[in-house]
Amino acid sequence: MELTPERLVAQLEREPLRPAYLVAGPEPLRVLEAADAVRVAARAQGVAEREVFEQEGRDVDWNALEATFRAPSLFASRRLVEVRLPTTKPGKEGAQVIAGFCADPPADVTLLVTGGEWSRQHGGKWSEAIASVGHVVVAWQVKPHELEGWIEARLRSRKVLADRAAVQQLAERVDGNLLAAAQEVDKLALLAEGQTLDAERMQALVADAARFDVFRLLDAAMNGQAAQAVRMLAGLRAEGEAVPALMGMVVMELARAASLAQVQARGGNVAAEFKAQRIWDARQAGYRRALQRHPAPRWERFVAEAGRVDRIAKGRGRWGQDPTDAWLALERLLVAVADARAGALLAA
Incomplete structure (x- = not known):
């Protein structure tokens, strides 16, 4: 099942950890936060051991990854195994290893695959295998007309109230930069003092994050x-x-x-x-x-x-x-x- 990063967070709050997750897309902040949500859920559910596989040279050491899947845990009963693929293309060997894991996932391992790109050409039987036992999460870039809604939802998640004019002003100031928007929202959560922010108050509290540094x-x-x-x-x-x-x-x-x-x-x-x-x-x-x-x-x-x-x-x-x-x-x-x-x- 394909989810947005925000829906993934909601799913993780109400269901046990699934055997596999794929988090990929062109928006780095959304990829990072969705992957962090999986890590937080894993820790909350007793997963104490974590292993990370990254590309070394041209590829991941797929033999070592496959051996890790089948090896018993040394220090904990459950493990989180991460595979980081910047291009989100595991290649033929990697696709076989991932699909093989999903066909018979070990009870003590959760697989998290992350990537910085995504399109129809990136998917295949390996991503379908992940979807069959877990979730595929695509972190698309937030479009200009979606930015105000994204900011408003993030403000609500931090318990900050703002009227429409204030949200619009913040969107204009961050100029599409989600990281800048996230930083400003976190700052507002400390400074708003429970007040509903209007445009004037927003202007007083927010630095001009659209400044071209x-x-x-x-x-x-x-x-x-x-x-x-x-x-x-x-x-x-x-x-x-x-x-x-x-x-x-x-x-x-x-x-x-x-x-x-x-x-x-x-x-x-x-x-x-x-x-x-x-x-x-x-x-x-x-x-x-x-x-x-x-x-x-x-x-x-x-x-x-x-x-x-x-x-x-x-x-x-x-x-x-x-x-x-x-x-x-x-x-x-x-x-x-x-x-x-x-x-x-x-x-x-």
Whole structure:
């Protein structure tokens, strides 16, 4: 049975843990929270042991996973086994292992498969097998016309009352960023003091989360949202930001991606590199999408181009080059990162 993340939470509150769950989709916050709900339910129902399998190099160690399913627990009577598939594609071997588990699930194991993508092409007999013994949860992105309803429901879940104008104002301020919306709602739960929030009170309590900061700018580029990156960059410029103030973070993020791309190109442990680079789970899906768009040499070129943009911004570009050209050069760089077809925008 296919559920939304919100329906999954309701199901977990009123039924015993099922043998298997698949949580996947393009909205990282909803995937993360749905998976957390399974973990919380597992702990509440006495599942004390947890094992995690992630992609190492090109694939999960499916033989080790299959052995884990059949091995007796060392420390507890029940276990939660997680399989993290950023692309939500287990491949032929993985599909067979997952389907085999679901055909005869061990009484002491609950399987949780998570992924950062989902479409009809991702599913198959393996996901149908999970649905037959558990739940498939798809975390779609919240559409613009759905955002106010999502915010209102989240406010209610935190026991915060707000009128329609206040909800609308919050939706406008977070500009479609669910993580920003979630953070603001959590803050409101502390500050609302049981009062029903109107637009004026909301404005007084909520920071302008729609402000175009460099972190969200880079997230948009990494996630392939070229138009949004251009709009955010224009917002930063309008707010009086200077290109040199942005370039430190831009260079750092592109260098991180270049390092990840090199590890991926040689078949290394990308999951370990994420940990070494201190990239949080919530941001890894964006990096993985970006790595799929560009080969390793292109990331090196992006880093070099970022250095060129920084030199232009500081007046050290080619003779006669106007430092204001830095904004255009940075825009072209971010669009090239976001869209593999836009490589021609970069300087030769």
